[in-house]
Amino acid sequence: MALTGLDGRSVQVEAQLSSALPSLIVSGLPDAACRQAPERVRAACASAGSPLPAKKIVVNLSPASVPKSGTGFDLGIAVAILAAGSVVGQEHCADVVHLGELGLDGSVRGVPGILPAIRYAASAGFAHAIVPLTNGAEAGIVEGIRIHPVRHLDDVIGAYRDFGPPQRWPAPLSVLPPPVITRSVGDLADIAGQHEARLAVELAASGGHHLLLSGPPGAGKTMLAERVVGILPRLTPDAAIEVLSIRSLRGDTQDDGSLDLTPPFIAPHHGSSLAAMVGGGSPVIRPGAVSAAHCGVLFLDEAPEFRSDVLQSLRQPLESGEVVIARARERVTFPARFQLILAANPCPCGFGSGKALRCSCTPQRRRLYAARLRGPLLDRVDLQVHVSAVTQARAIGTHGEASRVVADRVASARGAAVARWGGHGWARNADVPGPVLRIGEFALPKAVTAALDLALETGRLTLRGYDRTLRLAWTHADLAGRGRPTAEDVGVALMLRTNDREAVA
Ligand SMILES: [Zn+2]
Incomplete structure (x- = not known):
C-alpha cells in the first residue's frame, strides 16, 4: 500500500x-x-x-x-x-x-x-x-x-x-469490534464565575464558532479551552477512524486498539514551525497540527507569539477545511476541519488589561502585539471575549455548571441548526454564508437588527463583522430554544463580538 x-x-x-x-x-x-x-x-x-x-x-x-x-x-x-x-x-x-x-x-x-x-x-x-x-x-x-x-x-x-x-492461519488478532472509549477531559464545573467566558465557550461549541479568549496570565484561558471538547458532540465512528488515521500517519497512535470518540484537542507550542502546523517533512509528508485537530479543537495559547507566517497558514484550512501540500512530485491533501480557539494576553507583559497599572509595555509595543492577530485571521473569529482574573478569585469555593449539563444544551442547539440548515447543506450556524442571513427567508426584521444596523452605519462593525454577529445571534437563540433570534439575542451577540476592541488592543 x-x-x-x-x-x-x-x-x-x-x-x-x-x-x-x-x-x-x-x-x-x-x-x-x-x-x-x-x-x-x-x-x-x-x-x-x-x-x-x-x-x-x-x-x-x-x-x-x-x-x-x-x-x-x-x-x-x-x-x-x-x-x-x-x-x-x-x-x-x-x-x-x-x-x-x-x-x-x-x-x-x-x-x-x-x-x-x-x-x-x-x-x-x-x-x-x-x-x-x-x-x-x-x-x-x-x-x-x-x-x-x-x-x-x-x-x-x-x-x-x-x-x-x-x-x-490460526489465531487472528481479533474478530471483535474495537472497544469504543471517550477520553476523560476537564469538567466545566471546575470553573466558577466567568459568566461571559463560559457563555462564549458554550456558544462556540453550539454554533461551531471560532473563539478568542483574551486576558491576563492565570485567568483560566487554557482551562476553558480544554473543556470545549467535553461539551462538543461525540465523534461518529467514521469520524473517529479518520482522526485515528491522521494520528497513525503522524506516528503517534497508541497501541490499545480502541476507538476514541472524544474530539481531539491539539495545542501546538507558539514556537511551532510551518511544517509542524500545516504538515510537511521529507521524504514522507506528514500531517501537521491543523490535521491532528480535525473534527476537534486547535488551541493556540499565546497566539500573538506564533510566527506570522504560521498564523497566516491557518487561513487555507479555515476557509476550505483541508490543507494542500504541494511538492514537485506529489500533491497531498489532508483533512483539517477544526474549531480554532486562540488565547492572548492583553499585551506582551500580560498585565495590560483594565487600568493596567502594572503594565510595563510601551504603547507602540502594545499596538504591534495586538496587530499580530488582526486582519484576515481574526476576521474569521466570531467570538472574542475577555477573561478576567478577578472573577475567578472571587468565586473560589463555588462550582460552575457541569459539562454534562452544558453538553446537553449544545446537542439540542446543534440539532436545531441541523433541522434548519440541513436541507441547504450546512450543519452549523458558523457555516452559513452571510447573504443567506441578510436576504430572503432567514432575514431578521428591522426591529430585531436595529442595534446591529447602527453599528454598521457608524463603522463599529464591518459587513463581515455584521454577518458574524448574525450567526452568533442565531446560535444564542438556538441555545435558548427560540426559533428565531430576538433583539436580545442580537444584543448579546453584538456585545460578545465588539468587546474585543478593548480586549486585544
Ligand atoms: Zn504590558
Missing part, C-alpha cells in the same frame, strides 16, 4: 531471480528510505534462516507512477523474493497485503500510516493483511479485512510454510 495523504493505492511487488552476478535491485520510483530496503531485506532473510539465493534479484514495485516512500515495503519485498525462490508458495501470498519495516535481525517493525493503508486495502477488496505486531491493534479497527500481526519475518515464513494461505 502506498499513501498519498490519507488516500491509498495498492502496489504490486514482483521479484525475479536470474543466474547472473549476485545482486539485488529494487526499481519503481522508491524514495531514499525505500531504496535502502535491499540491505535490510538481505540481512533480515539471513537472520530468519532463509538467506537470499546467490543470484541476480530484480524487484519491481508497480505501478511506477505511484510515489512510494518509507520503509513499509520491506516485508512485501522480502516475501516476493522468498516466493520467487519457492521458500513460500507464490499462490499463497499473491493477494495478501504485506506491511512492515524489517530490522537486520529479522524483526518486523511498526510503520506510520498503517490504519489508513489498511482502510484502503479493505475497501479495495483485500481479505488478508500481515502487519507488524505493534500496529496490529490499530489495523484491527478496520472491518472487512483479516489482520495477521507478526513479530518476526520467521513468523511469516513459518505460517506460509506450515499452513499455506492466510485463510488457514
Whole structure:
C-alpha cells in the first residue's frame, strides 16, 4: 500500500531471480528510505534462516507512477523474493497485503500510516493483511479485512510454510469490534464565575464558532479551552477512524486498539514551525497540527507569539477545511476541519488589561502585539471575549455548571441548526454564508437588527463583522430554544463580538 495523504493505492511487488552476478535491485520510483530496503531485506532473510539465493534479484514495485516512500515495503519485498525462490508458495501470498519495516535481525517493525493503508486495502477488496505486531491493534479497527500481526519475518515464513494461505492461519488478532472509549477531559464545573467566558465557550461549541479568549496570565484561558471538547458532540465512528488515521500517519497512535470518540484537542507550542502546523517533512509528508485537530479543537495559547507566517497558514484550512501540500512530485491533501480557539494576553507583559497599572509595555509595543492577530485571521473569529482574573478569585469555593449539563444544551442547539440548515447543506450556524442571513427567508426584521444596523452605519462593525454577529445571534437563540433570534439575542451577540476592541488592543 502506498499513501498519498490519507488516500491509498495498492502496489504490486514482483521479484525475479536470474543466474547472473549476485545482486539485488529494487526499481519503481522508491524514495531514499525505500531504496535502502535491499540491505535490510538481505540481512533480515539471513537472520530468519532463509538467506537470499546467490543470484541476480530484480524487484519491481508497480505501478511506477505511484510515489512510494518509507520503509513499509520491506516485508512485501522480502516475501516476493522468498516466493520467487519457492521458500513460500507464490499462490499463497499473491493477494495478501504485506506491511512492515524489517530490522537486520529479522524483526518486523511498526510503520506510520498503517490504519489508513489498511482502510484502503479493505475497501479495495483485500481479505488478508500481515502487519507488524505493534500496529496490529490499530489495523484491527478496520472491518472487512483479516489482520495477521507478526513479530518476526520467521513468523511469516513459518505460517506460509506450515499452513499455506492466510485463510488457514490460526489465531487472528481479533474478530471483535474495537472497544469504543471517550477520553476523560476537564469538567466545566471546575470553573466558577466567568459568566461571559463560559457563555462564549458554550456558544462556540453550539454554533461551531471560532473563539478568542483574551486576558491576563492565570485567568483560566487554557482551562476553558480544554473543556470545549467535553461539551462538543461525540465523534461518529467514521469520524473517529479518520482522526485515528491522521494520528497513525503522524506516528503517534497508541497501541490499545480502541476507538476514541472524544474530539481531539491539539495545542501546538507558539514556537511551532510551518511544517509542524500545516504538515510537511521529507521524504514522507506528514500531517501537521491543523490535521491532528480535525473534527476537534486547535488551541493556540499565546497566539500573538506564533510566527506570522504560521498564523497566516491557518487561513487555507479555515476557509476550505483541508490543507494542500504541494511538492514537485506529489500533491497531498489532508483533512483539517477544526474549531480554532486562540488565547492572548492583553499585551506582551500580560498585565495590560483594565487600568493596567502594572503594565510595563510601551504603547507602540502594545499596538504591534495586538496587530499580530488582526486582519484576515481574526476576521474569521466570531467570538472574542475577555477573561478576567478577578472573577475567578472571587468565586473560589463555588462550582460552575457541569459539562454534562452544558453538553446537553449544545446537542439540542446543534440539532436545531441541523433541522434548519440541513436541507441547504450546512450543519452549523458558523457555516452559513452571510447573504443567506441578510436576504430572503432567514432575514431578521428591522426591529430585531436595529442595534446591529447602527453599528454598521457608524463603522463599529464591518459587513463581515455584521454577518458574524448574525450567526452568533442565531446560535444564542438556538441555545435558548427560540426559533428565531430576538433583539436580545442580537444584543448579546453584538456585545460578545465588539468587546474585543478593548480586549486585544
Ligand atoms: Zn504590558
